[in-house]
Amino acid sequence: MIELAPIGCANTLFDAIGRQAREALVLEVETWPKPGLVSHVDTGAHRDMDAALLHRSAACLEPFFARLATAGAAGAAMGPLRSIGIAAEAAMRVATGGVNTHRGAIFGMGLLAAAAGFRARYGAPQSLGAIVAARWGAEIWAGPVELHSHGVQVARRFGAGGARAEAAAGMPSVYGIALPALAQARARGADEEATRVQACMALIAAVEDSNLLYRGGREGLAFAQAEAAGFLAGGGVEHPDWRDRAAAIHRRFTARRLSPGGCADLLAMALFVERYGG
Numbered sequence: 001m002i003e004l005a006p007i008g009c010a011n012t013l014f015d016a017i018g019r020q021a022r023e024a025l026v027l028e029v030e031t032w033p034k035p036g037l038v039s040h041v042d043t044g045a046h047r048d049m050d051a052a053l054l055h056r057s058a059a060c061l062e063p064f065f066a067r068l069a070t071a072g073a074a075g076a077a078m079g080p081l082r083s084i085g086i087a088a089e090a091a092m093r094v095a096t097g098g099v100n101t102h103r104g105a106i107f108g109m110g111l112l113a114a115a116a117g118f119r120a121r122y123g124a125p126q127s128l129g130a131i132v133a134a135r136w137g138a139e140i141w142a143g144p145v146e147l148h149s150h151g152v153q154v155a156r157r158f159g160a161g162g163a164r165a166e167a168a169a170g171m172p173s174v175y176g177i178a179l180p181a182l183a184q185a186r187a188r189g190a191d192e193e194a195t196r197v198q199a200c201m202a203l204i205a206a207v208e209d210s211n212l213l214y215r216g217g218r219e220g221l222a223f224a225q226a227e228a229a230g231f232l233a234g235g236g237v238e239h240p241d242w243r244d245r246a247a248a249i250h251r252r253f254t255a256r257r258l259s260p261g262g263c264a265d266l267l268a269m270a271l272f273v274e275r276y277g278g
């Protein structure tokens, strides 16, 4: 257990955590081409979502991320965090007319915001992901399960761990895949949008995204992973024609109605974690 002396925290710090979480969600949307996903350019494989809706959703979630940071700093266990998360999901549904824009992000980014609050309060040396795993990992598994959610159906049919497994393990896809991809692309001179596309492709190539499994089954997931891996093996965003190649992959996902919504969330979480120094 972490035992460190508390340090003072102003509300403005928690507000800043909420704002940074929202900005990370917005930056994810403002990234093109992301295979099958919504961006400022088009709506990909979605008929019920566009960039404006995702922006509205991100805006309505900002105060909830700030509340989660405050709760994290107060040493909250998973129960109070879950209550804030459920209220955030309800607010999202009101803001979007019932569309599931950011359920995964509420969960994962919400836990990272709580960890950022905890770390600001106690000065803990661990990464935000390590704090999530250490403080709330066991309770994440013990929480109530929605019998009919897409994630639960996919877990039953394919044994996929989804957002819970990712969070309980301390966000390995954020730390082991997205952050190194962002750093490497940037070090090689890629611009910021290209850097985000590279990280998105790296995530799709490796993550068992429950949205891909729900819409495309094992075959859809394998198709998506092979497409992203092919992009990376061909030089990724260092290839002179990278944008055309990524756009062609985006069209192929869209034609198959495949959308890696979990990877979109993980990209946003990596952008948030980067700003908080790991």
Ligand SMILES: CC(C)(COP(=O)(O)OP(=O)(O)OC[C@H]1O[C@@H](n2cnc3c(N)ncnc32)[C@H](O[C@H]2O[C@H](COP(=O)(O)OP(=O)(O)OP(=O)(O)O)[C@@H](O)[C@H]2O)[C@@H]1O)[C@@H](O)C(=O)NCCC(=O)NCCS
Residues within 6 Å of the ligand: 068, 081, 082, 083, 084, 085, 086, 100, 101, 102, 103, 104, 105, 106, 107, 108, 110, 111, 143, 146, 149, 150, 151, 152, 161, 162, 163, 164, 166, 207, 208, 209, 210, 211, 214, 215, 259, 260, 261, 262, 263, 265, 266
């Ligand atoms: C525990 C929950 C996360 C409940 O989860 P659920 O049972 O639904 O299971 P998952 O599928 O595991 O997760 C839900 C969302 O997480 C994203 N996701 C998917 N795979 C991964 C992964 N490997 N790692 C991390 N995150 C992942 C994904 O969210 C994004 O996609 C959604 C949009 O996709 P779309 O294609 O439009 O899909 P639908 O609208 O669902 O269907 P169709 O359009 O195809 O018809 C969007 O949400 C993105 O964010 C998964 O959807 C959790 O919800 C829970 O318990 N909540 C309670 C509150 C709580 O405890 N909070 C904790 C503190 S904040």
Ligand SMILES: Nc1ncnc2[nH]cnc12
Residues within 6 Å of the ligand: 028, 029, 036, 037, 038, 039, 046, 049, 054, 101, 102, 105, 259, 260, 261, 262, 264, 265
């Ligand atoms: N850009 C995006 N497109 C589709 N689903 C998403 N969920 C979170 N971000 C998304």
